[in-house]
Amino acid sequence: MTRIDSYDSRPRASAREYNKSVMSKALPPRKKKASGIPASAALRDLGGVLARARKAPVVLTKNGKPAAVMLSAARYRRMQKLQERLQEDAEDRELMEMALKAEKEGTIGAEATEKFLRSCILPDED
Numbered sequence: 001m002t003r004i005d006s007y008d009s010r011p012r013a014s015a016r017e018y019n020k021s022v023m024s025k026a027l028p029p030r031k032k033k034a035s036g037i038p039a040s041a042a043l044r045d046l047g048g049v050l051a052r053a054r055k056a057p058v059v060l061t062k063n064g065k066p067a068a069v070m071l072s073a074a075r076y077r078r079m080q081k082l083q084e085r086l087q088e089d090a091e092d093r094e095l096m097e098m099a100l101k102a103e104k105e106g107t108i109g110a111e112a113t114e115k116f117l118r119s120c121i122l123p124d125e126d
Contacts, residue, residue: 036058036059036060036061036066037049037058037059037060037061038060038061038062039060039061039062039067039068042058042060042070049070050070053070053071053072054072055072057069057070057071057075058070058071
């Protein structure tokens with residue numbers, strides 16, 4: 001009886017190389033990579049760091065670990081707007097889920113709804 005070896009003598013890519021090749025196909029390429037510099041160097045060359053931050057985020061490190069990120073004001077504004085839109089989307093999603101739940105459970109009618117909303121909005125008139 002002959003034994004069949006499944007060993008392939010061709011060189012194989014390491015797991016890291018394989019993952020890198022798969023991820024490079026799955027993810028869009030980065031436009032600009034954030035650069036890291038020590039905070040002490042940033043203090044000595046603040047103008048240069050600001051110039052770099054206008055082009056791409058700059059990671060400031062302390063003891064070799066990321067401590068802060070410096071970015072352009074325009075990018076910061078875009079991030080704030082995106083955060084606001086994401087928050088609004090989350091609120092809209094929550095309201096939609098509440099509406100679907102109410103629809104599934106049944107409704108209480110227009111008069112009862114108005115009475116309930118008035119009790120939530122207006123203080124008790126005693």
